[in-house]
Amino acid sequence: MTTAHQAPGETRPGGRTARTRRAVLTAVSEELDDGGFAALTMERVAQRSGVHLATLYRRWRSVDKLVCELLTEMSNDIPLPDTGSLPGDLRALADAIERFYGSAGPRRVLEAVVAAAARDPQAASALRTFFDERLTLAGAMVRRAVARRELPPDTDPKAVVAALGAPFYYRILIERRPVEPGLGASAATAVWAAARAGAYALGEHDGAPGRED
């Protein structure tokens, strides 16, 4: 995570706003490490970050918003690969997700975000928007694969990417076991075989998963 340290010359308001945001998100992450989501309060975040409570409430309104923004920020560490083949891209992305959720910090943030979404419709909507954008962006690897004739043209890009991520979220949120090495390889093998079998064909049935709606 970044720190709230003020870089030399970084004095314009934009810089100050960015530094405040970094300080706050770092504090949220550290609070989650220490006490978990149950103990997370705006007061603790204000104390740890040194940012005024009023500023926190004005800019983020609730801890639910804060954890959503933290997940968005952290997930930017997962790069979208372009290896030249879909099996290569699937494996690279799955391995990146495996590494990301292989450490406890991101798992805790994910659990906090899903808990926040369960109690706050605005957090739920933020989560929906964030993952929809990720699925659309990552769908580029599937569109390239269709152009390369690796997959049939009626393949649903978002459904393929959703299927690649699903085992990780099932492991963390449902099985509640650590993400172990091998889950990424298994997910990539599974999605490649399933996509070629037509499991993610667009509009094959009403409400096909992940259809572009």
Place this chain on the structure above:
Amino acid sequence: MTTAHQAPGETRPGGRTARTRRAVLTAVSEELDDGGFAALTMERVAQRSGVHLATLYRRWRSVDKLVCELLTEMSNDIPLPDTGSLPGDLRALADAIERFYGSAGPRRVLEAVVAAAARDPQAASALRTFFDERLTLAGAMVRRAVARRELPPDTDPKAVVAALGAPFYYRILIERRPVEPGLGASAATAVWAAARAGAYALGEHDGAPGRED
């Protein structure tokens, strides 16, 4: 859901205990429908169920425990099929999960349970135990498939079943969109193709997903 109505002749203590439990779980379900997990309190459950608050606390300790027990109870409505072929069993189970989570009630309960697990280690452990048991039970369909030579003998039964469920939980908790008709068919097609491709081979790599540990 069952109701708290007293069946004639059902007067022994066990019967009374069972009726209390039904009344409480029905009240929890109705409270989730009305106000969601954020508004769920032991006091509201006591009021709606007519069960003494002290009894609630003594038997369930928290709303987190209550929602976990409710999910366990409701999930018993998902039968484990035995159609004679693995593709048939996968499709039947996937369609049952699709029907179950196709209505808003079970989705709300699932969200509440995952939120409860994020803030209460005991709820998390209850959730882990419950799904581990479900995976082991449903794994029977995979063991039958291996016996029928539909799948290689090194197939991990729990990994196959986990992969069948994963898309539903991703849809509900991460994409936060309704479970639409077709998701079950897609999941069944995907898992059958992936299992035959060896995506769920036991011990193929360290910490293979869902390995029997």
